[in-house]
Amino acid sequence: MWSIVPYKSTFAKDFYELNIEWLETYFYVEDFDREVLLNPEKYIITPGGHIFFAVENDKVLGTVALMKASGNNFELTKMAVRIDARGKQIGQKLMQYCIDFAKKQNFDSLFLYSNTKLENAIHIYRKYGFIEIPVEPDSPYERSNIKMVLSFS
Template sequence: MRQATARRSSAQHHRQRRSCFFLESDGVIAGTFALHKTGEREYELSKMAVAETMRGKGLGKRMCSLALEEACRRNASRIILYSSRSLENAIHIYRETGFVEIPLEPGIYNRANIKMELEIR
C-alpha cells in the first residue's frame, strides 16, 4: 500500500460550512470523514468510515490525525463527535487521539449514544 493521501470536497449545507474529506490509497477511496463548523471555534467530526477491505491498516487513526490538523488550521479550539458505543474500534481510535466522553444531549442523532470532545490547545 502506498502512502494514503486526503483530498477535500466542500459543500454548503444549511448555512453551515461542511468539508468532506476522502482518503485515497493506491488510487481508490479508502475512507472518508467530514468536518463542519458548529460554533465560533468548534467543529464536529462526522461521517467517518473506512472501507471494509482497508480496515486494520491504521487509516482510521490517520483520518483522526488529518481531522485534527484541519481543525487546527481553521483555528478550532474544540472538536466534538457523536457515535455509537457498538462501534468499539472507532471509540478506541477516538480515545487514542485524545477524545473524552462528555454528556450526550437528547435528540441530536437517533443512533448516537455517546458524545466525545477533543479540546485543542
C-alpha cells in the same frame, strides 16, 4: 501509496456510498444521514465545513467530514473506510489529519457522536484525546449514546 485530499464533487458518490454501507452494516440509515450524505455541499461544505478523502490512484479508500457547528466548533462525522481497505489504519490517519487541520485552522474543538457498542472506535477516540461529555436530549442521531469532545483552547 494513498494520500489525503480535500473534497471534490467527483467524490460525492463515494462519500455517500461509503457512509451508507457503514451505517447499514452497524446501524441503520436515519433520514438526517441520508439528507446530509446526498447533499454534502449544501450541508457540510457551503456552511464552512470540510470533507477529506483517503485516495489511492483516484480510488477513494475512506472519508471523513468536519461539519461546522456553533462558533468555531466542528463535528467530526461521516467517517467511513472501504471494507477492502480496513485494517490499514486509514481511519486513524484520517482522524489525525482532521486533528492537525483543526489545530492549524485554530478551531476551538472537535466533537463527535458515537455508540458504545463500537468499542474499538471509542478506544481510538480516547487515544486521540477525546473525552466523554453528556449527549444533549435533542441529539441529531437516534443511534448515538455517547458524545465526545477534543478541545484546543
